[in-house]
Amino acid sequence: MREILNEAISEAWEKALNAAGKNSEAELMNKLMPPRFMEKDSENPEKYIEIPSNKPWMLEKPRDKKFGDWSCNIALVNAYIFKQSPRQVAQTIVKNLNIPEGMIRQVEIAGPGFINFYINPNYWPSILPEINAKGSNYGTLTLGQGQKVQVEFVSANPTGPLHVGHGRGAATGDSLANLLAKAGFEVQREYYTNDAGNQINLLGTSVYLRYKELLGQSITFIENGYKGDYIRDIAQEIIAKDADKWLDVPDLEGIAFCGKYAGDKILEEIRLDLLRFNVKFDRWFSERSLYTQGEVDKAIEQMRQTGHIILRDGAWWLVSTGYGDEKDRVVIRQTGEPTYLASDIAYHWDKIQRGFNKIIDIWGADHHGYVARIFAAVQAMNYPASNLEVILIQLVRLLRDGVPVAMSTRQAEYVTLEEVVAEVGKDAARFFFMTRRHDSQLDFDLELAKKQSAENPVYYVQYAHARICSVFAKAAEAKIDFPSSDEADLSLLNLEPELELMQKLAEFPSLVAGAARAREPHRFTFYCRDLAALLHRYYNKHRIADKDNLKLSQARLFLVNAVKIVLAESLRILGVSAPENMKYQEGVE
Secondary structure (H helix, E strand, O other): HHHHHHHHHHHHHHHHHHHHHOOHHHHHHHOOOEEEEEEEEOOOOOOEEEEEEHHHHHHHEOOOHHOOOOEEEEEEEEHHHHHOOOHHHHHHHHOOOOOOOOOOOEEEEHHHHOEEEOOOOHHHHHHHHHHHHHHHHOOOOOOOOOOOEEEEEEOOOOOOOOOOHHHHHOOOOOHHHHHHHOOOOOOEEEEHHHHHHOHHHHHHHHHHHHHHHOOOOOOOOOOOOOOOHHHHHHHHHHHHHHHHHHHHHHHHHHHHHHHHHHHHHHHHHHHHHHHHHHOOOOOEEEEEHHHHHHHHHHHHHHHHHOEEEEEOEEEEOOOHHOOOOOOOOOEOOOOOEHHHHHHHHHHHHHHHHOOOEEEEEEHHHHHHHHHHHHHHHHHHHHOOOHHHHEEEOEEEEEEEEEEOOOOOOOOOOOEEEHHHHHHHHHHHHHHOOOOOOOOOOHHHHHHHHHOOOOOOHHHHHHHHHHHHHHHHHHHHOOOOOOOOOOOOOHHHHHHHHHHHHHHHHHHHHHHHHHHHHHHHOOOHHHHHHHHHHHHHHHHHHHOOOOOHHHHHHHHHHHHHHHHHHHHHHHHHHOOOOOOOOOOOOOOOO
């Protein structure tokens, strides 16, 4: 219900702003007073934490039922924008509300300008036929109107295995792509392979030196080289394939070969790791191809002609200060060597040429200093800044016995994504990565993720789905048929836990819309846990399949089947499976 009302109030608020021509003032207000709302803490479901939101108002349950089932203060905190009294603003918002017919019994403007909503309890059973009829298509929206969206994520350098930080980016990017597709966008998943430049040369040098060492030559290993065991393993593979062939060539040739060989091999391992993590890309884009196909030169030349890249002190600079960056950025050094920015400009130029309505880049938090220059570059290409989004993924702190594990892809002091998935499983890993907003640091508790109990949130949610499957197995044994919409007497579903389940199911389409707009797929972990909790409590207190009460049993089967559908679809968006059988554990309530 919260999601449905949030969406309805948001739309009514936008209509009121547009009608009064006040959008610019609202935007200014949002900048001056960052809005916030409350969300359940993933580690303590009884606790709420404040997180940023795009809504500067609160929707909450009043302590006293006489003030409605839900109450909103939007008119109170924003009345000054309209230079009207809060009650007048509340009246405008109420007039513009678009809420599903029959859901609300009464909307009341109370006190200085609160908007109170009274829910019609008879509405909820009416949603069940739609869910059961649509199945996995329930909640599929046309919000995106088929707009082309590219989501580029992970894009780790092929210089070492994926670590848990990459895993969080993979889970976020893939879940966001699933969510946007559900909301009606045409989505392409892309991995940008940094297979050119200094890091590949450094990788090649590291492998080549180990190659020489394994063949008995004395070496001095470079200080900033890659030192993991995987470097030695790759060098050993080259020896098994080519013996000492690369000792007879100039070092630069040997380094170039080792760099390409190692990069290709590591990239293939990355592909396999991601497939095991249930992440598939529509396209793998090579940075090297931008140079071999002349795309870097073309993009830079075009921006020279428009005056956005200029010659200064013997180097070519992107005039990024014209678009809000703190300083201009070198694209081509005085030596003629391109910087990383050169290929990134060409890559985003390529994205724009492919006709994406929206470009979403998902990067690690350590790239925050790079954001302004990319925004400057795309605006210099006449691409609207609002059509580019950069999502920064904060760090993951992996704990072993309460002690954080250090990570460094060069020193090989890290835990790989492959190791985490092997230890806790794909489903637990993906779910845990999504228990925090992308811009919040995440503590990943390996021991909790392995537990087969209600303490483990992914187990708790999956077990709810498996429980429903077991209910249907028992119903089949009792020869209780699943009813059609006409056969099910849904008026029998009048218990408080049944109404709560139906309210939560009704929120799903609004949850899809809200999470898609905010680019926050992590909301589904909270939704899954709430829905699973309602199901478990209902299951433990009420008999669902009772052959002595056929009509009630059929109505309840109709309800829990809808729960099963929505749980499975929510888990699918998160990239997590919905098992039909799981080991029973005491204490799942």
